[in-house]
Amino acid sequence: MEKEVYSLCFMCSVRCPIKVLVKDGQVKWIEGNPHVAGMEGSLCPRGAAGISLLYDDQRVKSPLIRVGERGSGHWRKASWDEALDMVGNKLKEIIDKYGGHSVVLGERTQLATHVSKTFLKAIGSPNHFTHDALCKGSVNTACRSLFGYTDAQMSMDYKNAKHIILYGRNLFESVEVKVVNNTMAALENGAKLTYIDPRVTVTATKAHRYLMIRPGTDLALNYALIHVILKENLYDAAYVDKWVLGLKELQEFVNDYTPEWAEKETGIPAGTIVDLAREVSRDKPSVIFHFGYRGANHPNEIYMRRSIMILNSLMGSVEAKGGFFFKKGPGEEGGKPARKLVEQKFPKIEVPRFDKVGTKDFPLPDPAHGVGQMLAPAILNEDPYPIKALIAFRFDPLMSIPDTNQTKKALDKLDLIVAIDINYSDIAWYSDVILPESTYLERTDCLQQANGLKPQMFLRRQAVEPRYDTREGAMILKQIGERLGIEKYFPYNSMEELVKWQLEGTGFKLSDFDAKGFVAYGKKQIFWDRLNGIKFKTPSGKIEFKSSLLEKAGFDSFPPYEPMPSPSEDQFRLVVGRNALHTHVSTQNNPYLNELCPENEVWINEEKAAKLGIGDGALVEVSSSVGSGKMKAKVSDLIHPEAAFMLHGFGHESEKAGRSYGKGVSDAVLQENISDKIGGSPALHETFVSIKPA
Ligand SMILES: Nc1nc2c(c(=O)[nH]1)N[C@H]1C(S)=C(S)[C@@H](COP(=O)(O)OP(=O)(O)OC[C@H]3O[C@@H](n4cnc5c(=O)[nH]c(N)nc54)[C@H](O)[C@@H]3O)O[C@H]1N2
Numbered sequence: 001m002e003k004e005v006y007s008l009c010f011m012c013s014v015r016c017p018i019k020v021l022v023k024d025g026q027v028k029w030i031e032g033n034p035h036v037a038g039m040e041g042s043l044c045p046r047g048a049a050g051i052s053l054l055y056d057d058q059r060v061k062s063p064l065i066r067v068g069e070r071g072s073g074h075w076r077k078a079s080w081d082e083a084l085d086m087v088g089n090k091l092k093e094i095i096d097k098y099g100g101h102s103v104v105l106g107e108r109t110q111l112a113t114h115v116s117k118t119f120l121k122a123i124g125s126p127n128h129f130t131h132d133a134l135c136k137g138s139v140n141t142a143c144r145s146l147f148g149y150t151d152a153q154m155s156m157d158y159k160n161a162k163h164i165i166l167y168g169r170n171l172f173e174s175v176e177v178k179v180v181n182n183t184m185a186a187l188e189n190g191a192k193l194t195y196i197d198p199r200v201t202v203t204a205t206k207a208h209r210y211l212m213i214r215p216g217t218d219l220a221l222n223y224a225l226i227h228v229i230l231k232e233n234l235y236d237a238a239y240v241d242k243w244v245l246g247l248k249e250l251q252e253f254v255n256d257y258t259p260e261w262a263e264k265e266t267g268i269p270a271g272t273i274v275d276l277a278r279e280v281s282r283d284k285p286s287v288i289f290h291f292g293y294r295g296a297n298h299p300n301e302i303y304m305r306r307s308i309m310i311l312n313s314l315m316g317s318v319e320a321k322g323g324f325f326f327k328k329g330p331g332e333e334g335g336k337p338a339r340k341l342v343e344q345k346f347p348k349i350e351v352p353r354f355d356k357v358g359t360k361d362f363p364l365p366d367p368a369h370g371v372g373q374m375l376a377p378a379i380l381n382e383d384p385y386p387i388k389a390l391i392a393f394r395f396d397p398l399m400s401i402p403d404t405n406q407t408k409k410a411l412d413k414l415d416l417i418v419a420i421d422i423n424y425s426d427i428a429w430y431s432d433v434i435l436p437e438s439t440y441l442e443r444t445d446c447l448q449q450a451n452g453l454k455p456q457m458f459l460r461r462q463a464v465e466p467r468y469d470t471r472e473g474a475m476i477l478k479q480i481g482e483r484l485g486i487e488k489y490f491p492y493n494s495m496e497e498l499v500k501w502q503l504e505g506t507g508f509k510l511s512d513f514d515a516k517g518f519v520a521y522g523k524k525q526i527f528w529d530r531l532n533g534i535k536f537k538t539p540s541g542k543i544e545f546k547s548s549l550l551e552k553a554g555f556d557s558f559p560p561y562e563p564m565p566s567p568s569e570d571q572f573r574l575v576v577g578r579n580a581l582h583t584h585v586s587t588q589n590n591p592y593l594n595e596l597c598p599e600n601e602v603w604i605n606e607e608k609a610a611k612l613g614i615g616d617g618a619l620v621e622v623s624s625s626v627g628s629g630k631m632k633a634k635v636s637d638l639i640h641p642e643a644a645f646m647l648h649g650f651g652h653e654s655e656k657a658g659r660s661y662g663k664g665v666s667d668a669v670l671q672e673n674i675s676d677k678i679g680g681s682p683a684l685h686e687t688f689v690s691i692k693p694a
């Protein structure tokens with residue numbers, strides 16, 4: 001028997017709409033959902049490797065309870081009842097003794113996040129954090145400081161853009177399928193692409209202009225661009241007059257930040273900076289200075305991300321065709337969004353968050369996400385209080401938070417570590433109990449509210465029965481909840497019931513998703529009136545260059561630029577990123593993807609390598625103040641001499657993930673755990689490393 005199932009990919013969290021061909025209960029083929037604009041049947045390599053995940057015999061096949069030392073890899077197979085009872089009993093003991101707030105749950109934001117948040121609220125813990133800070137927390141805060149919206153409430157109209165400027169947004173390798181297709185369409189229509197990166201990436205090779213910037217100096221480049229735009233009156237005056245607060249202050253501030261000044265800091269010729277400013281402004285408002293997703297690089301990150309969005313505002317490209325737009329929700333079409341469990345009433349929680357977001361330590365990061373990199377310091381210092389249990393749900397704190405050695409030390413202090421994962425990830429390997437989730441092809445998930453120019457809803461639907469003894473995350477949390485006496489917050493007995501509950505009041509039913517995999521609230525694209533109708537959510541109702549959010553918390557809107565230090569002769573600034581063949585830390589053991597890219601290497605500039613006596617392909621030792629590792633060198637002229645680059649996600653320590661075990665080095669082992677205290681992100685590019693022949 002053959003069937004086609006519309007669903008959502010989850011080989012990464014972009015969640016591209018897919019069509020799955022199933023024959024006799026086996027997945028035969030996956031392609032992009034042809035009914036979705038921008039997908040047109042296409043998938044990225046990881047999306048195509050979804051079949052290889054489903055049939056991977058090295059993933060976790062049943063609940064497991066640890067029997068040896070933590071991290072020793074000795075497990076005992078358990079039934080679901082036994083594993084859930086064990087987790088329930090242990091959590092109950094911890095909550096009774098230390099309070100619900102001694103339990104932390106960290107996860108990559110996903111469709112069941114409202115279920116995890118519900119779980120924590122029900123036990124009286126404020127300690128839910130997502131990956132957000134580690135990815136783009138500073139971008140989030142920057143957008144709120146300017147527009148009153150988070151970055152997640154904004155998006156870009158790539159297809160109609162006339163000039164796209166990317167700061168290390170390596171979009172042809174760090175892929176979102178629709179974005180790649182829409183950018184290709186724009187380029188075919190004559191759009192220009194400017195790409196800025198200390199390293200020549202695939203995206204650099206497709207750009208009209210590539211700038212090999214000195215690492216960490218993008219903010220200086222932007223201040224000079226703003227300087228030229230204001231001095232030469234290249235901005236959209238009507239838009240800025242109507243919508244911007246603080247133009248005069250900005251003008252005074254950038255006065256000394258000339259292109260000649262920026263040339264010394266960035267290494268980009270002054271003339272190139274002037275040309276870029278002039279060229280971009282000819283295409284306004286259909287220009288996109290991309291605010292970046294992985295905006296976690298330096299302690300001043302919030303100002304770098306603000307400077308990007310200030311450039312867009314000067315171009316009038318916020319809420320413009322071919323520029324940025326605010327995502328429109330169902331309300332704009334008179335509709336209702338899917339319900340979320342977290343909208344229920346919960347007991348009041350009086351204690352601060354473990355990461356102190358919302359207190360004077362971290363006043364501005366988004367409390368809906370927290371700052372995950374504070375996990376280890378909070379546990380180690382018992383500040384603000386002791387933490388006793390961690391639930392890691394589709395998130396690996398050992399590899400995704402800087403300074404793995406520090407994180408391990410902290411985890412050693414916990415009474416309970418539970419991993420809800422599909423793989424033998426490093427955190428699963430280090431946990432006390434592994435509760436295996438069914439993969440995305442084997443499970444129905446919570447609804448995806450897809451706000452945008454056209455508000456829609458998508459559904460991830462089970463394509464095949466689970467191959468092993470695994471369950472859906474939302475069911476696992478409910479079943480732990482039953483053991484803690486909080487079952488009333490989980491009004492469902494199956495994922496189908498949960499989705500039906502979510503759909504109540506929306507006017508849609510489950511079968512409406514059969515035909516195309518999604519439902520739409522309206523037909524037309526919604527742009528607000530740029531002259532009168534943009535609903536900025538700042539206190540002033542304007543774009544706040546002079547930010548009330550920042551200034552009320554005691555921070556400057558325009559602090560003076562501080563030069564970015566260069567590493568010494570024999571050191572490098574460690575910078576990291578992804579390629580098209582892997583997702584963060586989760587696909588390195590995937591049979592197909594592992595074959596294509598089995599380990600990472602460290603890129604270093606050929607002149608510097610020659611001085612250090614390192615040849616291409618040589619084994620080297622890379623070390624920082626917090627860790628070290630051995631890997632191969634890739635010697636090349638395609639990288640700035642100050643930078644050393646490595647792919648994130650290698651150096652796995654979990655022996656049961658046999659293909660990826662011990663291959664390459666994990667960037668998190670080397671990175672120091674330093675934060676942008678205003679924006680909230682860790683500064684992943686602040687660490688200097690030494691590299692020498694091994
Ligand atoms: N050092 C360092 N840290 C970083 C980054 C970096 O470049 N370097 N990048 C940052 C960025 S941009 C991000 S977005 C985050 C991402 O951080 P993470 O979310 O930790 O990374 P992922 O690889 O997306 O997934 C983590 C875990 O989810 C599991 N998983 C995959 N699919 C499923 C599923 O369907 N169900 C369940 N239960 N588990 C699943 C994987 O096996 C893996 O263990 O990391 C951030 N942290």
Ligand SMILES: Nc1nc2c(c(=O)[nH]1)N[C@H]1C(S)=C(S)[C@@H](COP(=O)(O)OP(=O)(O)OC[C@H]3O[C@@H](n4cnc5c(=O)[nH]c(N)nc54)[C@H](O)[C@@H]3O)O[C@H]1N2
Pocket residue numbers: 012013135166167168169170171173174175176196197198199201213214215216217218292293294295575576577578579580581582583584645685
């Ligand atoms: N294949 C694949 N695609 C993905 C993901 C994945 O894991 N795999 N993850 C998704 C997620 S969650 C995210 S956040 C995005 C991330 O996608 P991107 O934002 O594109 O981030 P990275 O891949 O981390 O690439 C960072 C780039 O910044 C460059 N860089 C380093 N220092 C500097 C500097 O000082 N200035 C500038 N301008 N550039 C610098 C690095 O050389 C690197 O090329 O990708 C998404 N898409």
Ligand code: SF4
Pocket residue numbers: 009010011012013014015016043044045046047048175176177
């Ligand atoms: S970008 Fe690739 S891996 Fe990520 S959801 Fe889309 S197809 Fe899947």
Ligand SMILES: [Mo]
Pocket residue numbers: 135136293294
């Ligand atoms: Mo990310």
